[in-house]
Amino acid sequence: MAELSVTLEPLVDTVISGHARTHDITVDRPAEKGGTDKGPMGGELLLLALGGCFLSTLIGIVKAEESSLDLTQVNVRVIGSLETAPSRFARILVAVSAPQRFQDQLAKPLLKAERACIVHNSIKNAVDVVFEQHWTPSV
Incomplete structure (x- = not known):
């Protein structure tokens, strides 16, 4: 069975760094939900x-x-x-x-x-x- 895999790690406060192959994405919560709005939820x-x-x-x-x-x-x-x-x-x-x-x-x-x-x-x-x-x- 084939698989896809990504990794995630917390950075600062609510900011998370996600990695897929050679690509990075920032995940965060909007300010109204206690985040810093550095990326999509x-x-x-x-x-x-x-x-x-x-x-x-x-x-x-x-x-x-x-x-x-x-x-x-x-x-x-x-x-x-x-x-x-x-x-x-x-x-x-x-x-x-x-x-x-x-x-x-x-x-x-x-x-x-x-x-x-x-x-x-x-x-x-x-x-x-x-x-x-x-x-x-x-x-």
């Missing part, structure tokens, strides 16, 4: 992980199909709805926006990316994850 990182996994998977799928689509015009916004006691995400919305002219070419790759994203597959039985597509008029 863990929950925000989960949303970033889901969006990043989905979008990078989509890019890989489109590249594998040797498409000439300009994916720099595709945007992903991930919104988590919070519950309390215990604190958790009750619902996560992954909203994909792209130009209307991409709709036919992106329909299947978007579905494939949703199904192939490691983060989505890992959390989908624990939280309601909804994917939406928004097509913007071409200029």
Whole structure:
């Protein structure tokens, strides 16, 4: 079985340094939660992980199909709805926006990316994850 591994270490106050391969990220709490706001919170990182996994998977799928689509015009916004006691995400919305002219070419790759994203597959039985597509008029 393949594995992914990251390491984390506390630095000062609420600041944590995270390491993945050759990449570093700072994790912290916002000031209103007693932190110093030096980086995103863990929950925000989960949303970033889901969006990043989905979008990078989509890019890989489109590249594998040797498409000439300009994916720099595709945007992903991930919104988590919070519950309390215990604190958790009750619902996560992954909203994909792209130009209307991409709709036919992106329909299947978007579905494939949703199904192939490691983060989505890992959390989908624990939280309601909804994917939406928004097509913007071409200029």
